[in-house]
Amino acid sequence: MRAAARSIGWGVIAATSQVAQKAVLPAIVASPGARLVAVASERASAGGARFGATRAYRAYAALLDDPEVDAVYVPLPNSLHREWTERAAAAGKHVLCEKPLAPTAADAEAMTMACAVAGVTLLEAYMTPFHPRAEAVEALVASGRLGALRFARAAFTGVLDRPDDHRWRPEMGGGSLLDLGIYCVAPLLAAAGRPPARIEGAAALAKSGVDASFSGWLDFGDGFTAAIECSFDAPERQSLEIVGTEAALLVDRAYTPGFADVAITLRHRDGRVEELVTAGANPYQTMIEHFQAVVRGDAVPRRSCAETITLLAILERLREAAGLV
Incomplete structure (x- = not known):
């Protein structure tokens, strides 16, 4: 035993x-x-x-x-x-x-x-990938059910109304893209399977100089492009849409899911609308348990530091495109 x-x-x-x-x-x-x-x-x-x-x-x-x-x-x-x-x-x-x-x-x-x-x-x-719905989204894209990928849109916006919050301070690494952009870019990078070939970005600056809002455009090649929107001064939105030639995938409250966030909507080419339901979970607890398994040598990281570095490099390119660097 x-x-x-x-x-x-x-x-x-x-x-x-x-x-x-x-x-x-x-x-x-x-x-x-x-x-x-x-x-x-x-x-x-x-x-x-x-x-x-x-x-x-x-x-x-x-x-x-x-x-x-x-x-x-x-x-x-x-x-x-x-x-x-x-x-x-x-x-x-x-x-x-x-x-x-x-x-x-x-x-x-x-x-x-x-x-x-x-x-x-x-x-x-980064807890989002540890929710069953996020796992199901990645599996659906990888399965080819969406067809050839054409468009995607990822938005994470909300109101950060605490003026003393460190996320408003440039010297503390603040800004909406650094705080929220990982949620938007990560599923797009996973869907494409490669970094974008071309990037554009634009920002609306806060008085402190950080980006209060950020919008970006990414061209992954092979006809697949994506738009992202991040903001500290807009109504709350957490949406992910990935559109292929055969079906479009839509997820609401895509980035901070809990037990009740289990729905995925598929809009098919022939007009059918399919609602998929996954299990609910506490992704933070799943993340902690996975980390412990990696520490003990019982698992390999679900998301490697190399993948994280690739994503951070994309965020840097977006910031450069918007003139923030």
């Missing part, structure tokens, strides 16, 4: 962040084989008390020195991802780093190398 897998001790940096409190800390607590050992934040006790964290630190470095912490979740502002990922790797900790993995492909490459040299796992905390 195989022995039970050793539990993985988790530490969470910036534990009072919104994504940690609302999504990742609950997912860690709910995941089999996970132990919440420590949290770190300026308000240390507030960050992890209700989740049963064993210890609370005010200093991030103190958490990295904790010998019971095996893995660290890093939900810091984008500009700090590289520093704290590399420091965690140097301390021998596996790292789950919030998306985007880094502001640039070069930073992501350096982080990947640092973790490889240290012999620790690095994955980007």
Whole structure:
């Protein structure tokens, strides 16, 4: 009989962040084989008390020195991802780093190398692909049921009405494209199977200088083009549409799905409309469990750092096309 897998001790940096409190800390607590050992934040006790964290630190470095912490979740502002990922790797900790993995492909490459040299796992905390509906969308496109791909549109917009939010600050790696663009570009890149040959971009700037809204156009070749829309100052929209010669695929609330988000609409060439229903799930918990399986050597990453670097390079090209770099 195989022995039970050793539990993985988790530490969470910036534990009072919104994504940690609302999504990742609950997912860690709910995941089999996970132990919440420590949290770190300026308000240390507030960050992890209700989740049963064993210890609370005010200093991030103190958490990295904790010998019971095996893995660290890093939900810091984008500009700090590289520093704290590399420091965690140097301390021998596996790292789950919030998306985007880094502001640039070069930073992501350096982080990947640092973790490889240290012999620790690095994955980007991008939860959408871990939802059954996202898996079904990718499988549908790969199956050829849509026919030859022709058009796609991906939009993720909403209102970010907190003026002090770090996502409005250019020095913190802010901007709508870096924050939301990964959700839009990732399914398009997966559908095409290759980076775009041509790119165009345009941005509406906030007073701080970051892109409050961004629109982009990507030409993947072979007649397949795509448009993306990201915004911090527009009504909430989360839509994905991929159109082929045989069918069009439409998904609403495409990027932050939960248990109730299970529908895929297929509009066929002959006029038929087909509603597909997938299972619901908590993609954050599935992501945590997958990360732990990779750490234990029981799984290979569903999405490699190399794929992440390719996507970040596309975001950089979009920013360059819009004159943001």
